[in-house]
Amino acid sequence: TPPSLVLRYPDLQRNPGPLVERVSVYGHAHLLLHAFSFGFGTTSCFKVYHALRKARPQQEVEFFHxxxxxxxxxxxxxxxxxxxxxxxxxxxxxxxxxxxxxxxxxxxxxxxxxxxxxxxxxxxxxxxxxxxxxxxxxxxxxxxxxxxxxxxxxxxxxxxxx
Structure with missing residues (x-):
């Protein structure tokens, strides 16, 4: 889940490398996040989204509506x-x-x-x-x-x- 991703990768803005490496093993699979299921997860989801968008622009990141x-x-x-x-x-x-x-x-x-x-x-x-x-x-x-x-x-x- 996104909050656990941010805990596992606490410095996503300056060092997205470990998360990028982890996600890259799935190739071009879409990453689906539940940013809007509860308010506490929204910020975490957007941190993941922005880190991946910058470091791995080909990675599709989707949000549940x-x-x-x-x-x-x-x-x-x-x-x-x-x-x-x-x-x-x-x-x-x-x-x-x-x-x-x-x-x-x-x-x-x-x-x-x-x-x-x-x-x-x-x-x-x-x-x-x-x-x-x-x-x-x-x-x-x-x-x-x-x-x-x-x-x-x-x-x-x-x-x-x-």
Whole structure:
């Protein structure tokens, strides 16, 4: 999420290099930010946007439209999601469901242990868990599991194998 990006790369204006290097491995993929989901994230998103625009102008940086985020929140609330804010992953999964014929999700697992009882990090890039005041990861997982059982998406919960 953008606030965590700014914490990880605190000097974006003077030294965007580490962020640019991190993002460049994805080629010309678009970077989608939720600048308008909550006020506290807007400044962070724009710092990321300006740093990348200056250092990597070919990098497409997009923002979720605020009305879309509002409607997305309403949609999931009608289906039982009561967290103050959807996770970034849930926002992206929702968007994928709207625009893709097939959706395969990996890494949506809200538990500290995998199916073989091995300890898991929270993110692929750090082990900082979500704020329980902001997200309800088990409830999001349940919603995704329901979509999986209905055939709307494929939820992969085992280890990724080549």
């Amino acid at each position: 605020p009305v879309y985020l509002l409607e997305l929140d309403r949609f999931w609330r009608r289906r039982g999601q009561r967290a103050p804010r959807l996770s970034s992953g849930m926002m992206l999964a929702s968007t994928a469901l709207e625009i893709c014929e097939q959706v395969h999700l990996y890494g949506f697992w809200p538990f500290r242990l995998d199916l073989s009882q091995n300890t898991l990090p929270h993110h692929y890039y750090d082990n900082v868990g979500p704020s329980h005041f902001m997200h309800t990861m088990p409830k999001e997982f349940l919603l995704l599991l329901q979509l999986h059982s209905q055939g709307a998406l494929q939820l992969h919960v085992g280890p990724c194998t080549p």
